[in-house]
Amino acid sequence: MSDTLNFSNLSLAEPLARAVAGMGYESMTPIQAQAIPVVLQGRDVMGAAQTGTGKTAAFSLPLLQRLLKHENASTSPARHPVRALVLLPTRELADQVAQQIKLYAQHTNLRSTVVFGGIDMKPQTLELKKGVEVLVATPGRLLDHIEAKNAVLNQVEYVVLDEADRMLDIGFLPDLQRILSFLPKQRTTLLFSATFSPEIKRLAGSYLQDPVTIEVSRPNATASTVEQHFYSVTDDDKRRAIRQVIRQRGIKQAFVFVNSKLGCARLARSLEREGLNTTALHGDKSQDERLKALAAFKAGEVDLLVATDVAARGLDIKDVPAVFNFDVPFNAEDYIHRIGRTGRAGASGLAVTLVSPSDNRLMADLEKLLKRKIEIEPVEWDDDQPRGRINDGRRAWREAGEVGDPRDVLDKAPERPRREYAARPAPAPRDPFFDQPYETPQVDTPPAWEANAKPAGNRISANIKPKRKVAALFKSTEKSTETS
Numbered sequence: 001m002s003d004t005l006n007f008s009n010l011s012l013a014e015p016l017a018r019a020v021a022g023m024g025y026e027s028m029t030p031i032q033a034q035a036i037p038v039v040l041q042g043r044d045v046m047g048a049a050q051t052g053t054g055k056t057a058a059f060s061l062p063l064l065q066r067l068l069k070h071e072n073a074s075t076s077p078a079r080h081p082v083r084a085l086v087l088l089p090t091r092e093l094a095d096q097v098a099q100q101i102k103l104y105a106q107h108t109n110l111r112s113t114v115v116f117g118g119i120d121m122k123p124q125t126l127e128l129k130k131g132v133e134v135l136v137a138t139p140g141r142l143l144d145h146i147e148a149k150n151a152v153l154n155q156v157e158y159v160v161l162d163e164a165d166r167m168l169d170i171g172f173l174p175d176l177q178r179i180l181s182f183l184p185k186q187r188t189t190l191l192f193s194a195t196f197s198p199e200i201k202r203l204a205g206s207y208l209q210d211p212v213t214i215e216v217s218r219p220n221a222t223a224s225t226v227e228q229h230f231y232s233v234t235d236d237d238k239r240r241a242i243r244q245v246i247r248q249r250g251i252k253q254a255f256v257f258v259n260s261k262l263g264c265a266r267l268a269r270s271l272e273r274e275g276l277n278t279t280a281l282h283g284d285k286s287q288d289e290r291l292k293a294l295a296a297f298k299a300g301e302v303d304l305l306v307a308t309d310v311a312a313r314g315l316d317i318k319d320v321p322a323v324f325n326f327d328v329p330f331n332a333e334d335y336i337h338r339i340g341r342t343g344r345a346g347a348s349g350l351a352v353t354l355v356s357p358s359d360n361r362l363m364a365d366l367e368k369l370l371k372r373k374i375e376i377e378p379v380e381w382d383d384d385q386p387r388g389r390i391n392d393g394r395r396a397w398r399e400a401g402e403v404g405d406p407r408d409v410l411d412k413a414p415e416r417p418r419r420e421y422a423a424r425p426a427p428a429p430r431d432p433f434f435d436q437p438y439e440t441p442q443v444d445t446p447p448a449w450e451a452n453a454k455p456a457g458n459r460i461s462a463n464i465k466p467k468r469k470v471a472a473l474f475k476s477t478e479k480s481t482e483t484s
Contacts, residue, residue, distance in 0.1 A: 087139055328354075
């Protein structure tokens with residue numbers, strides 16, 4: 001590879017160069033090689049690249065380099081205004097980018113923090129009050145801090161809109177417009193998106209000044225390092241197919257994507273019961289639970305991370321060998337982002353999509369996006385693949401404290417005792433009265449109340465005289481009726 005694509009050739013400030021070297025960075029990715037020199041010049045950038053291509057370093061390193069040129073050594077919070085703002089669509093992605101920026105700036109005096117929803121604002125407020133130069137945020141929580149006067153953005157020099165297409169999909173455009181209205185007009189704006197949709201182009205036209213367009217990959221392209229398979233299965237056999245592929249390929253870890261939060265929770269519980277170390281990641285989880293799930297997966301403590309598309313973009317977890325699409329995504333573009341979790345940084349990966357008979361329309365949308373015909377393969381089942389009473393057998397296996405294949409103890413599964421019901425009492429004999437035909441009663445004399453009743457007439461009592469105005473109104477109505 002040419003020396004021009006090496007980090008050592010960038011002439012980074014010594015603290016940044018030391019951090020990059022310590023993290024093992026040597027050669028730049030295409031987006032880094034093209035974006036970093038442009039950002040160092042102070043130009044606006046509109047960049048498109050696949051997920052996992054190193055976008056965070058592409059905008060973080062040159063921003064930190066420029067901030068270091070005017071670094072203020074004062075410890076006063078007032079002398080540490082927010083000078084660089086990075087906006088991201090999800091909590092997980094914001095937390096991840098903030099961690100990367102801290103690593104890049106670890107040998108500098110630059111301060112950074114992250115704010116996102118789902119957790120208490122007080123610790124975030126304390127960090128903001130101390131003063132930070134780099135603020136990473138999700139739009140909603142940032143607006144909360146702006147309204148509480150915890151964050152002042154009138155000295156921002158650089159703003160980054162990362163995963164901009166995703167922010168528009170979620171509906172953050174009004175929030176983005178409000179946030180950008182608080183920023184100085186003279187600033188450097190960097191916009192990164194997976195695709196250049198018409199909405200993204202309109203956003204860039206509104207807020208970027210003469211941007212340099214950087215597009216390092218064909219739009220909507222899947223990584224060439226990812227081996228893709230589409231298997232035709234019924235809904236009932238999807239879990240069985242996942243187990244078989246995991247066993248055949250010797251997969252240690254994988255993402256499993258589903259379309260709904262409820263489906264995510266149910267699938268995670270089912271796979272866990274079947275002996276796979278599994279955790280779920282979806283929107284109904286608290287922020288603390290979501291961060292713990294990601295940390296456990298990164299540490300290798302969890303085999304399968306079952307997730308909705310909230311985790312499909314931007315999560316940089318290295319060496320994930322496989323991605324399973326338990327459900328074909330409703331939005332075809334989400335397929336690109338889902339399988340982008342594997343095959344990162346030149347490594348090989350496997351993407352398996354389970355297609356049920358009801359997915360014809362979604363598969364047609366995907367073929368249109370990928371611009372190719374997708375071959376759907378049948379599943380060649382292993383004869384020894386467990387089916388049926390696997391859960392009961394595993395329970396017996398665990399209760400017995402035995403080690404081995406749960407299929408060996410299926411016969412040990414205790415049979416459920418049959419519930420005995422008391423005999424129902426014999427019905428009482430039917431009353432013959434209810435079998436008699438219904439006859440209308442013949443009444444010879446009216447009842448006393450009817451005989452004494454007054455004939456129906458005007459419901460208004462004769463003793464109650466209407467007011468003059470009302471009486472006059474009645475007379476005028478009668479006259480008009482006679483006239484007509």
